[in-house]
Amino acid sequence: MKLRILGLTLAAAIVGSASAQAQDPVEACFVYVGSKTDGGWTQAHDIGRQEADHLMGDAVTTKFVENIPEGADAERAIERFARSGCDIVFTTSFGFMDPTIKVAKKYPDVKFEHATGYKTADNVTSYNSRFYEGRYIIGQIAAKMSKTGVAGYIASFPIPEVVQGINAFLLGAQSVNPDFKLKVVWVNSWFDAGKEADAAKALIDQGVDILTQHTDSTAPMQVAAERGIHAFGQASDMIKAGPETQLTAIVDTWGAYYIKRIQAVIDGTWESQSSWDGLKDGILTMAPYTNMPDDVKAMAEDTEAKIKSGELHPFTGPVKKQDGTQWLADGETADDGTLLGMNFYVEGVDDKLPQ
Amino acid sequence: MELAVAVIVTIVTAATPLLIAAIGELVVERSGVLNLGVEGMMVIGAVAAFAIAHNTGSPYLGIVGGMAAGAFLALLFGLLTLTLATNQVATGLALTLLGLGLSGAIGEPYVGLPGTKLQPIEIPLLADIPFFGPILFKQDIIVYASFALVAGVAWFLFRTRAGLTLRSVGDSQTSAHTLGISVIRIRYLAVLFGGACAGLAGAQLSLAYTPQWVENMTAGRGWIALALVVFASWRPLRVIAGAYLFGAVTIGQLHAQALGFGIPSQLLSSLPYLATIAVLVIISRDRRLTLVNTPASLGKPFVPDR
Structure with missing residues (x-):
């Protein structure tokens, strides 16, 4: 939290100096996959948008559309923004990648920023957050807190970002307890409260006593609270849904990034890039470590510090793939390319990866 | 054994909203009206139930509010399709869009607030029966209501005079009209009943299934309820079978995944739909039976001669 406030003040300072030059406000537009009040992924993006809106004052106006399904509808929504005079369009879901690239070709003067994908173009930047760093930490916490030695993972779609998360979680857990097991359930949706609850119940009924999720x-969290086990929040701090249940949450804090990029448009210095920031850049933060003994908390804080300083990379060898073949040799760390295209499990995942 | 009980209890929770919404729509369709707005009425019921339960602290008032909200949207549908004789399919679709949009607007201040969970009511003695006790007699009031609704509707439609009248309106609106039956009035009552049921199903979602409010929380369940009515070939008891089969396959596939059988999850996720299609095919093999059960006036607007 402190880090985030620091980041904001810093950003405010930058903005303050820039907004002195009066000109037409830059219009920043956001396309959301879910509802801006979903309590998770989209809400995190919208908080980032609001921060930009408030802190950048008259220099920027923002617009957004919610509940845009991935696919053909997305292209229409993005194009409408591009045509209506947006200077920069942020598309905030993996499935918006191809539509964004397509629309960007038609509107070379508009800047596009696509979240969590891998394609770029002259006017398309891809930005992402190293969520897996947080997953590694919560994996360690899970292994310390679990009595059954099995955690449950509610997953959305088998895309690299999600697979990274599953693997990082398990590697974190195995660094504490080498026999730690992970059950994965795919709900094939980013957001379906009922289905997510059903998956949670199914996992708990089969003996997991820690839940984590990559759905929104x-x-x-609510089911975990009801059944009296622990869980981790996703994308936003979910402590309100489980005051006695949440151990911590991986919180996405996009605000500083959005401000930086919108500022670049104002200054005329915007360039296409691939940005993949992590804990040290403050693009993701850990919610307060709660409901755990002091030694577990100390371990988590220590790991967080080590990841920030670069001393620890969650994907460091020796790591074997699920089929038993060697992936990373002793001391070797995974390169970003492999991570961004990750389509295999590491050893110990009790699931077959849907292809 | 314990696992089986836990699984079945989850299935009941998952099947109940489908069952209630479907039984309501079944009555509507038996009267000859096709209301495709189930999803919209359900979601408005969910938000109303949550809001009222949150403000009053009583989930029971929430249930009443949810049913009233669903019935209110149904009334709107009735005004358009029955009084003004608009196209039922288009109006129903519009109703779904209206319900989804309106519920989002109404529900905005309630997102992320802790819900008031509907507590199960244990029936003394019966709840202690091993296996069946926790499944049948340790449920919340909406689950009991769903059983009563199906039994009540089955009895009403096929054992009472009023039920016969309702079915006659659905089968041949002109004959019923000639006999002096008020087609429009009966259809209004059926549509309102369907709306209240959809509202109740929504209330179950936001008070019992996942006690919270999130936009679009029905996530297509209204459409599944609509399909279940056809699946059941307009017979109330078959709706139970359909809803529970769908619920069982939905929950079963999650367990299959958690057990790690190694079956692709996309295939497992499509199982409930595949099962529904398979049963539909089997049922519709007998064309005569299907024709007997299908309300002949379904979807046709009624404009009496003056």
């Missing part, structure tokens, strides 16, 4: 609703 707070329903799994």
